[in-house]
Amino acid sequence: MIGELCRVSWVVCRESDTRHKTQDARRKGAVLITVIIILVFLTTLGMSLVAFLFSRAVYSQVQLDRLKALYLAEAGLSKAIWELRYDVDPDGDGQGNIPRTKLSDGRFWTRHNFQTSTLTSTGEVNKVRRIVQIKYSAI
Numbered sequence: 001m002i003g004e005l006c007r008v009s010w011v012v013c014r015e016s017d018t019r020h021k022t023q024d025a026r027r028k029g030a031v032l033i034t035v036i037i038i039l040v041f042l043t044t045l046g047m048s049l050v051a052f053l054f055s056r057a058v059y060s061q062v063q064l065d066r067l068k069a070l071y072l073a074e075a076g077l078s079k080a081i082w083e084l085r086y087d088v089d090p091d092g093d094g095q096g097n098i099p100r101t102k103l104s105d106g107r108f109w110t111r112h113n114f115q116t117s118t119l120t121s122t123g124e125v126n127k128v129r130r131i132v133q134i135k136y137s138a139i
Helices: 002-086
Strands: 098-103 106-113 118-125 128-135
Touching: 002 098, 002 106, 002 118, 002 128
Parallel strands: none
Antiparallel strands: 098 106, 106 118, 118 128
């Protein structure tokens, strides 16, 4: 009888250990799933942040190119006004007409329309163009 009692208690002890191991495995599985969900969330958040920063960098570069193109167009106007004011035509294409001229990162050119008394200047940087037009009565 004592032998049977030991056997029975050993079986109970084994079953108790098995239950504890099963519960530990379930806890570990739940922790693993939680960690995976958190990692997926953080990865998605990180990728969104990278995409946002990249789009802001591209937008900033385009804005900078727009400003540079505007300044180049204004430089073309200044040169055309200078030609008209001092009655010179150094490039031989008509006063106020400026051929495509490279300056810094971009280029500019200006067209003079004598009939409408307008100067139209274009500045271009990285395929971004800005056009400035003035109408004059006397220079």
